[in-house]
Amino acid sequence: xxxxxxxxxxxNKQPRSFLAxxxxxxxxxWGARVGLAWIGLVAFFAVFGPxxxxxxxxxxxxxxxxSSPMLEHLMPADVILLAMTFVAAVLLVCKWIHxxxxxxxxxxxxxxxxxxxxxxxxxxxxxxxxxYREALTTEKADWAVMTIVPYSPTDRFRExxxxxxxxxxxxxxxxxxGDGEDLCSRMIHACRIALAVGFLSTGIAIFIGVFIGGxxxxxxxxxxxxGMRLVEVFSSIPTxxxxxxxxxxxxxxxxxxxxxxxxxxxxxYAVFTRAEFLKLREQDFVQAAIACGLPLxxxxxxxxxxxxxxxxxxxxxxxxxxxILTESTLSFLxxxxxDEPSWGQMLNQARGQGGVFTWWMAIYPxxxxxxxxxxxxLVGEALRDAIDPQLKKAAQL
Amino acid sequence: MTQPPxxxxxxxxxxxxxxxxxxxxxxxxxxxxxxxxxxxxxNLSIYPGQTLGVVGESGCGKSVSALSTLQLxxxxxxxxxxxxxxxxxxxxxxxxxxxxxxxxxxxxxxxPIDLLTLTEKQMQNIRGNDIAMxxxxxxxxxxxxxxxxxxxxxxILLHQNVSRKQAVDIAIQALMDVxxxxxxxxLKVYPHQMSGGMRQRIMIAMALACQPKLLLxxxxxxxxxxxxxAQILELLRKLQxxxxxxxxxxxxxxxxxxxxADVVAVMYAGRVVEYGSVHDVFDxxxxxxxxxxxDSMPIxxxxxxxxxxxxxxxxxxxDLPTGCPFHPRCRSFEGDTHCxxxxxxxxxxxxGHWASxxxxxxxxxxxxxxxxxxxxxxxxx
Numbered sequence: 001x002x003x004x005x006x007x008x009x010x011x012n013k014q015p016r017s018f019l020a021x022x023x024x025x026x027x028x029x030w031g032a033r034v035g036l037a038w039i040g041l042v043a044f045f046a047v048f049g050p051x052x053x054x055x056x057x058x059x060x061x062x063x064x065x066x067s068s069p070m071l072e073h074l075m076p077a078d079v080i081l082l083a084m085t086f087v088a089a090v091l092l093v094c095k096w097i098h099x100x101x102x103x104x105x106x107x108x109x110x111x112x113x114x115x116x117x118x119x120x121x122x123x124x125x126x127x128x129x130x131x132y133r134e135a136l137t138t139e140k141a142d143w144a145v146m147t148i149v150p151y152s153p154t155d156r157f158r159e160x161x162x163x164x165x166x167x168x169x170x171x172x173x174x175x176x177x178g179d180g181e182d183l184c185s186r187m188i189h190a191c192r193i194a195l196a197v198g199f200l201s202t203g204i205a206i207f208i209g210v211f212i213g214g215x216x217x218x219x220x221x222x223x224x225x226x227g228m229r230l231v232e233v234f235s236s237i238p239t240x241x242x243x244x245x246x247x248x249x250x251x252x253x254x255x256x257x258x259x260x261x262x263x264x265x266x267x268x269y270a271v272f273t274r275a276e277f278l279k280l281r282e283q284d285f286v287q288a289a290i291a292c293g294l295p296l297x298x299x300x301x302x303x304x305x306x307x308x309x310x311x312x313x314x315x316x317x318x319x320x321x322x323x324i325l326t327e328s329t330l331s332f333l334x335x336x337x338x339d340e341p342s343w344g345q346m347l348n349q350a351r352g353q354g355g356v357f358t359w360w361m362a363i364y365p366x367x368x369x370x371x372x373x374x375x376x377x378l379v380g381e382a383l384r385d386a387i388d389p390q391l392k393k394a395a396q397l
Numbered sequence: 398m399t400q401p402p403x404x405x406x407x408x409x410x411x412x413x414x415x416x417x418x419x420x421x422x423x424x425x426x427x428x429x430x431x432x433x434x435x436x437x438x439x440n441l442s443i444y445p446g447q448t449l450g451v452v453g454e455s456g457c458g459k460s461v462s463a464l465s466t467l468q469l470x471x472x473x474x475x476x477x478x479x480x481x482x483x484x485x486x487x488x489x490x491x492x493x494x495x496x497x498x499x500x501x502x503x504x505x506x507x508x509p510i511d512l513l514t515l516t517e518k519q520m521q522n523i524r525g526n527d528i529a530m531x532x533x534x535x536x537x538x539x540x541x542x543x544x545x546x547x548x549x550x551x552x553i554l555l556h557q558n559v560s561r562k563q564a565v566d567i568a569i570q571a572l573m574d575v576x577x578x579x580x581x582x583x584l585k586v587y588p589h590q591m592s593g594g595m596r597q598r599i600m601i602a603m604a605l606a607c608q609p610k611l612l613l614x615x616x617x618x619x620x621x622x623x624x625x626x627a628q629i630l631e632l633l634r635k636l637q638x639x640x641x642x643x644x645x646x647x648x649x650x651x652x653x654x655x656x657x658a659d660v661v662a663v664m665y666a667g668r669v670v671e672y673g674s675v676h677d678v679f680d681x682x683x684x685x686x687x688x689x690x691x692d693s694m695p696i697x698x699x700x701x702x703x704x705x706x707x708x709x710x711x712x713x714x715x716d717l718p719t720g721c722p723f724h725p726r727c728r729s730f731e732g733d734t735h736c737x738x739x740x741x742x743x744x745x746x747x748x749g750h751w752a753s754x755x756x757x758x759x760x761x762x763x764x765x766x767x768x769x770x771x772x773x774x775x776x777x778x
Contacts, residue, residue, distance in 0.1 A: 019542065221473035281471075284538040291467055291532075292552045292603070293524030296517075302551075306542040 022310065025386035032382030035375035042372060045191040047085050050078045053149035053185035055129040060144035062135065069132070070147065073124065076117040081192075083113045129155040149173070151182035153189040153341045168360050175360035178349050186341035187364055193342045194372060197258055197327040198320035204262025206316055209269025210309065214300055216270065217277025217308075227270065235267045239326065247335045254337055257330070261323050268319070269312050276308030283307075310387045317380030321373040328369050343369050414485050415442035416643050417466065417528075417611055418509070422480035424461050424470060430715040432476070435461045437667035439480070440743065443611065443660075448637065448644040450658025450675065452651060452690070454711050458667040459647045463613045466512060466645075467528060468520050477513055485509035486527055486610055526556040529604035533616040535597035539588035546584030549603050556607045571602040575632060594625035598632070605636060611643045618653065630657055651694055655679055663687045666712055666722040669743055673750035683752035685729045721755065729756040 026032045045052065056069035074082075087109050091102045129152060135141040151172075156179050157163040163180035166172055174183035216227035243260055250256055280286055281304075289303045330336045331344030343365040350361035424436040436458040443449045451459045464470045466482055485508075512523065524530075532538045540548055549568040553559065559567065565584070572580035575598040588596055597617065604612060614633065618626040634657060637644055646657055654661055654675065661678040663671040663686065671684040682688045689707035709726040712718055720737040724730045735755050743753040 219473075220471075284532045284534050285540045287469060288530070288532055288538045288600070288603075289540070290469060291524055291530040293521045293526055293555060294551065295521060295555075298551070303540050307540070 019306070019310075022383070022386045026379075026382045029382040029385065031378040035378030035382070038371055038375040039379070042191045042195060045188045046195045047081050049189045049192060050074055052147055053151060053153070053182075053188045054147045055132060055150065055152040055155040057132055057144035057146050060132070060135075061142040062140060073127065074121070075123055076114075076121045079117040079121055080110075080114050083117070084110055087113075127152075130157075149182065149185050149188065151185045153181060153186040154339070155182065155185070156180045165356070165358055167358075174364050175358070177346065177361060178358075183346070183360060183364060186346060187343070187368060190341040190343050190346070190365070190368075193254065193327070193337070193340060194324050194368075197254070197261070198323045198376070200255075200258040201261035201265060201323040202316050202319045204259060205265035205319060206269050206312060207266075208262070209266035210273045210305070210312060212266070213270035213273025214277050214305065214308075217274040218281055218300055218304070220278065220281075224274070227274070231267045231270055234264060237264050239264045240329065243326070243330055244333075244335055247330070252335065252337055254340070257327065258323075261326060265319060265323070268315060272312050272315055273308060276311060277304055280304045280308050310383075314380050314384040314387065317376050317383060321376035321380075324369065324372055324376075414509070415483075416445050416447075416485060417645075418442040418483040418485070419462065419466070420481050420483065422462060422465060422482065423478040424458075424465055425476050425478055426474045427476070428474070428715070433715045434478070434667055434717075435475075435714060436465070439664070439667070439669055441662055441669065441672075443643045443645060445610070445643055446637070446641045447660060448646055448658045450654035450661045451645065451647045451664060452649055452654050452661065453664035454649065456711055456714070457664045459649075459664055460615055462664075463530070463615055463645060463647055466613060467524050467530060468512065468515070468517075469530075480513070482512040483509040484512050484523070484527070525552055525604070525609070526607050527609055528611045528613060529607070529609040530613040530615065531597070531600045531604050531617050534620050535593050535600055536620065538600050539596055541588055544585050544587055545591075545599050549584070549599070549606055552603055553606050567606060568602075571606040572599070574605070574636065575599075575602040576628075577602070593621055594628065597621060597625075597629055601629070601632065601636070605640070605642075608640065609642060611645065612637075613645045613647070615647045616649070617646075619648070619650070626653075633657070651690060663690070666717060667714060668722070668753070669751075670723065670754070671752045672743065673747075673752075677747065677750040681747075681750075683746050683750065683757045684723075684754050685727045685756065686723050687752075689726075689728065721753075723754075727756075729754070 027036070050070070050073075051058075054070050054073075056073050058070050059066065059068050084106075087106060091097075091106055094102065097105075132141075132144065136144060160180075163172075163176050164178055166176040168175045172182050172184065174187060177183055177186065212227055212230070216224045239261065242264065243257060246256060246260055286299065286304055289299050294303070327336065327342065328344030328347065331342045332348045334348055336342050336345050336348075346361055346365040347369075350358055350365075419439055419441040422436055422439045423434065425432050425434045427433075435456075439458065439462050441449065441451075441462070451462070453459050461470060461475075465477070470477075512520070515523070539545065546565075546568060549571065550561070550564050553564040553567050554561065557564070557567070568584060569580045572583060577583055577595065577598055588599075591599070601617075612633075617633070618629050621629060630653060633644065633646075636642075644657075646654070648654060658675050661671075661673060661675050662669050663678070663684065665686050671678060671682065671687045678687065679691075682691055686707070689705070692705040693707060695704055707726055712722055712725070718725050718737075720735075720739055721727070721741050724736040727736070730736055733755065739755070741753040741755050743751045745751050746757050
């Protein structure tokens with residue numbers, strides 16, 4: 001019998017999947033590193049915001065003994081985010097468990113944690129920020145350990161004289177807003193909305209777009225015809241106007257905003273996926289998969305999707321940036337959230353209220369929006385280059 | 398058109414019924430130039446344990462005939478105009494030890510079933526399980542994002558009622574059967590880490606892991622270099638002998654056919670022009686097209702004169718010549734109106750040797766008495 005022998009070195013080399021190779025290549029590019037570093041910073045603040053900027057002391061000693069007002073005042077959302085970050089970190093370390101199983105575990109734990117924290121975590125409703133400062137000055141409390149930025153985003157310093165529109169000082173690093181809130185704290189707490197809007201709306205859009213685009217590309221024929229008409233209908237909807245209309249009728253709701261952004265933003269992904277699937281359908285390995293008798297579900301989503309999803313990921317990174325911009329635009333127009341800080345809303349306040357232009361209210365949120373969008377674009381570009389090295393060569397010529 | 402030629406090179410006791418019988422198959426495709434017939438009345442049959450070699454130029458309908466067998470022809474552009482493909486697996490397989498849900502009537506008995514009438518769901522039970530296929534390009538036939546093991550395991554787990562652990566054992570055995578050393582560790586390797594010959598072996602292992610009765614090999618060695626080609630063909634021969642499966646070997650390499658096939662079907666412009674045992678066809682080619690193919694083959698050591706070519710090009714299937722589609726390129730054509738007006742049927746010139754040409758010796762009788770199915774059956778009974 002003839003046998004083929006491969007050099008031992010090839011066998012011993014740890015095989016690497018296509019996606020892992022692409023991600024490693026991407027992370028080797030400086031653009032992606034800069035972008036990922038910034039996104040990482042934003043993500044860090046999104047998760048650890050309440051631990052970084054809060055008027056509640058981390059730990060203080062009063063007549064009642066030691067206590068941690070900050071932990072007591074954590075919202076269910078804060079707890080879920082913190083817990084899930086911890087779970088994700090632990091699961092990342094558990095390399096010996098199969099990847100799919102770890103993803104499954106992550107979601108299972110996520111659901112349990114969410115339900116538990118929504119049921120059991122009841123932070124005090126009335127929050128009086130001034131109590132801490134009063135207690136410290138009247139020596140009711142012996143000492144207190146504060147967070148790095150010792151102000152909550154909604155702390156308006158009611159007991160103090162005038163804290164509105166203070167330019168940056170050593171006390172308020174980025175100045176204060178028209179309501180007398182600390183801008184730095186608001187910036188940090190706005191990271192969560194910036195990330196959530198980007199990821200959730202793009203996630204919804206990708207899910208719908210890949211599904212419809214995949215069916216269109218695989219079946220072609222009348223499915224394609226119908227799908228393309230649907231794409232045309234949806235791409236003719238003006239997103240901003242739709243959002244404004246919904247805000248007018250249903251009030252300001254972040255989740256509604258994300259869903260609308262997702263429901264109108266899928267057309268690009270659908271067209272991308274369709275083109276990829278049209279190409280992939282003729283590929284030998286897809287024909288081989290069908291000839292093996294694999295069911296359609298497996299052929300479509302197991303064999304074709306991983307090979308066709310990379311260009312979608314590239315455009316998704318640009319889509320996340322676009323969603324952040326849209327949210328900023330809405331907030332700038334005064335149609336965003338009221339009680340929660342967002343970068344666009346701060347930009348809006350920069351030119352209003354006092355009748356004076358407050359530069360710190362424009363520079364810091366403006367830079368944050370710019371840097372975040374820029375970071376996503378850098379990552380997207382690096383991802384594209386990593387997937388298709390020829391494209392990069394062509395771009396350099 | 399004509400009768401389905403039935404031919405069997407196996408000893409009579411092995412001959413029962415053909416495993417696969419393609420009857421008057423016609424497939425067309427919608428294109429920019431309108432509907433085009435790619436396959437026009439093809440008749441073939443394959444008996445258990447037999448290798449049928451299908452030869453012809455590119456675009457003559459070889460691959461479409463094979464793909465039709467598994468209903469792999471994409472049906473928005475493609476159309477099955479007529480014909481049927483009878484699959485007669487005998488009494489075993491299909492049902493035994495597989496995922497068959499009993500939805501497929503007629504699968505259990507020995508009644509032949511028409512593969513073209515099966516639903517997609519019923520087809521999935523046939524594909525990979527009863528009829529497997531290997532493709533021309535081993536470099537692109539494996540999914541680049543999964544390891545070799547994951548891909549073989551998926552096929553095995555789909556068709557056989559085994560645990561994952563047993564499936565791994567079956568996969569390792571399948572890799573060892575195709576001559577891959579160190580099979581267990583090779584399961585964890587991605588396709589891009591392997592050479593073309595190795596990948597084709599993997600493809601064969603994957604196709605044969607479920608013990609199919611028929612293997613459709615669509616130019617399995619075209620993309621490989623000559624030494625690997627020889628190894629792969631030897632491997633196929635060996636596996637065929639071990640398992641008694643049938644092979645439909647599609648190729649345009651006459652040398653490959655001569656060495657591997659029992660029966661040869663020469664195709665031209667979507668129809669079978671010559672059909673017979675490999676000895677008959679190679680020793681005594683009847684159709685001018687077949688003779689042209691042999692003339693255009695270089696013979697090692699004889700460089701005395703230029704090779705003879707077949708003049709002209711393959712006709713555009715959208716605009717076939719009237720009458721015999723080969724007549725504009727035919728050396729035997731002498732302005733005969735018969736050739737330009739009537740499409741010659743495939744008729745039996747000598748026992749077990751069919752050709753479709755008006756100029757072949759004995760065509761006069763053939764015109765008068767075209768053998769039908771019964772006469773053929775009597776001949777081989």
